[in-house]
Amino acid sequence: MSYPSKTRLLTSVAAILAAGAVAHAATDIRGAGSTFVAPIMLKKWIPQYEKTHPHVEIDYQAVGSGTGIKDITAQTVNFCGSDAPMTDSQMRHTPTAVLHFPEVAGPVVMSYNLPGVPPSTHVHLDGKTLANIYLGRIRHWDNSAIKALNPNVTLPHLRILVVHRSDGSGTTYIFTGYLSSVSKRWKQHVGQSTMVRWPAMGRGGNGSSGVAGIVQKTRGAIGYVEFAYAMDGHLPYALMVNKAGVPQKPTIHGVVVAQAALVKHLPKDFRLPIINPPGKKAYPISGFTYLIIYKDMDYMRSHAKALATVKFIHWILTKGQNYAKSMQYARLPSNMQKRLIAQLKTVTYKGQPLLK
């Protein structure tokens, strides 16, 4: 007598599904991408914005920058979050032109695991040494190059285990960009990309959390992670010697200074990592996290949806910036904000600009 009950089960499942399919009138916007921006996006920006705009429903999926870019290219989301700007070849694959909007910025932190060195003693590193470590030319922590930078630290004789991202990542793009800018050898043999051929054999971690996990548990490991992963995971981190020759802590302030120094050099489409800026207080490796949308929003097939998306981005660029500091991000410099809003005004729906 089992089959009638199974039929009943199917009927009830169908009934539940039918009941669920009741539409609601709100304008829903979908975004996907960067995990780095997820804390501020999900805990501050979206709830605060929805409070004042009750007819808008925003859903952001923190599935990683790569997936976000894939989704925006296939036009299955309305906006994408990415920790690296899209590359030229990626932009060639999109159906129409895209626009990049930096939202906030953050440093890339070199964290390490050195038993015997207390976490309050930060190891100092400079670009050349870091490049040589990642090239596999410096193999031990007590190498003379590292010793010269850290005269007051007793470094153990320990193999360095180089840890990198195993998945394609905006952080890798920023980090390899920095290494390319400080080391000719790196530029020649490896280059800058979201995914490179790592010359030194180490370990690859899946996601920043994977890298942080390996560094945390492996003696002698060094890896690059975004700010939040090092801070929240309580990992020791290195001070990076900047262009002016001063070892600098990865801080929000260091990034703000770096942004201010580079803002004049920012290209028209804002696609530039904040690498090696001049200034004594600037931290040398950091980058914006971007929000990417289409310039022509016809594909959304709804004026209301396109308008809501643009208005949400406008809010992030203005009022939303006030939440940055409390969530450990660097806010945008004010002159850059103006340029971004001007860019936002070029977004169109059926040929008409959405914002005036």
Add this chain to the structure above:
Amino acid sequence: MSTLPTNSSPARRQRLYNLKARLISWGMIIFCTCVAALAVFCLFAIFGYIFYRGAEYLNWNFFFHSQASRRHPSAPSGAANSIVGTLIMVGLASIFGVPVGILCGIYLAEYSRDAWFSHLVRLVVDVLAGAPSILVGVLAYEIFVRRINLYHGFALRLMRAVKMVAPFVAKGDPSGWAGAMALAFIMCPIIARTTEEIIKLVPAHLREASLGLGASRTQTLFRVILPTARAGIITGIMLAIARIAGETAPLLFTAGGNNYLSTDPNKPMSALPFEVYKAYQSPPRPSWQHQTWACMLVLIVLILIFNLLVRFVSRNKMKVR
């Protein structure tokens, strides 16, 4: 013992042989028990850890609130959206995957007389069972989400016309349907494979007796073979459901995820393993860590409850054995 006369040698060899056989036998009994204990120990190590980490973050809010809620933006965040999403998508996947899988298994075990064709199908099923889930996810993505290259003009109109029958041919966005279909693709070969193996083990004399009593092939199938093989088939289905309920990769592109509670499979949907993956990838803030472990625990408990349910249902009917 060398003093024994040589004509007792066969008997001695016999005794020695018996002793050796018995020793080996006992050794194997001990070995089998030990490895079974090891397997159970691993289970407790993994389950224990997940329960230990997950239980401290579980509370009622977790079940009755979504990750985000439009009406109550400040409400505590939970996983109602992904629990519902998992249930709906696995349910939909089973509606498609179980019958197709069982039919294919029946074909392989009962009807496959053309040798080359059945060998081909068997090979195909094996290859599909081993295909990495991410590729299957990409296939479902190409068919149900992107679709731009697949349906043009007439085909697209045809698809829209059958939309009433097949709601998954909505416009090309990630949706619960796309996720469910990706899961169904993964499910079919697993079920087909186990069904075939189990049906083949039904002793031939049962089948022959039934046919000899004048039953038709179909009667024999439904009255003799399937009931006898039922326990094994149900195990196969459970294995398949357990497998798809925990799949992350194929949902990444197809289901899309949804922080709000949604029961409409035409819209993007979230699932528990998907949330675990997202939370694992996020910065190690305490709230995200809680999400990881609590979701994992709920997923495992869901599968556990489901297993118990199926077991209970099938036991009531299994009066024999």
Add this chain to the structure above:
Amino acid sequence: MPNSIAEPPAPPSGAAAGTLPAPRRGLVLGKKADWTMHALALAGAAAMLLLLALLVGMIFSQSLPAIRRYGWGFLVSTHWNPVVGQDRYGVLQFVYGTFMSSFLGLLIAVPVSLGSAIMIVRIAPKWLSGTVSFLVELLAAVPSIAYGLWGALIMVPWLQNHGEPWLKAIGRHIKLIPVGHYRHHKIEWFPANLVHGGAYGADLLAGGLILALMITPIITAVTRDVLRAVPPDLEQGAYGLGATWWQATRVVLGYSSTGIYGAIILGFARAVGETMAIIMVIGNSDQIKLSLFASAQTMAGLLANEFTSTDHTIYRAAVFYVGLVLLMSTLIMNTLARLLVMRVTRRKAQASGGKRAGRNPPPSDGPPKTDLGPAEAYTA
């Protein structure tokens, strides 16, 4: 589907082998029903063919640019550089990582799962067998991401601090065959080189262990069902001839060998295609180094890691080419396994003289003839 099924008939135990229940009205299934059922089953099989055709077609068409540019050389090259302008791709190291880790997994999982299945079916008392088999099924229900997290957070640190140093302390002294030289002219010995290198935990060994953990319940569950379906007269016949427990078990194992091969193939296929758990523990680096302590990367892991970051055509095509190689290698493995099973079945058929011996051999068809069975021992 018929809407009613009567009391199931007696199982092979033959406890209550009665007549079939009288066919009900509306369920008198004649030729037409037979035909319909055959067609339905055929449709199910055809659906599988269609699915694989779609999958292969999609992957092949996407990987065409890479196939055109690299051809067969892709299979033997170990160079993987996706940076724009430096593009060069080869798959060999990922093939190595995939098969090495899966092989390691099988090496551990097959004895454990066969042992567990035998214990469940033939040793344990009823209450225990039910419990253990339920627990094993639960282990099969744990999602792979849970294995991955557990592996990365618990197993890898343990391997790094305890398991691997211990293995190294023992293994490095076992020197049997010289196979080559390290730098500084140190000789590389065969079993000792398996534990060469820094014990960091995230490596092939960890990958193999996690795969073993994942496929053990699958192999166990299927083997258990296969063993349960063996007619008890087989075992009783063996006992009647004076066999010990293990000898009778071997008769049972021989009878169900096809099903067990099937279970192992299923487990192997799962290991080869496993993605989420493996990328969390195997260390993800593209190298071929014959050591358990070397990190590696699998083909499925590469797909999961790099699929979303493919930013130019040839890179995307190369990633899909890896997917194609993965699919083709599962195809080849399965064909080989199937040929093996066919040979075993045929040999058995010849031995017993019956055409369907693989399915239902006479009980006297005991363990393989390689050793002196009890029956022969008595006549010797």
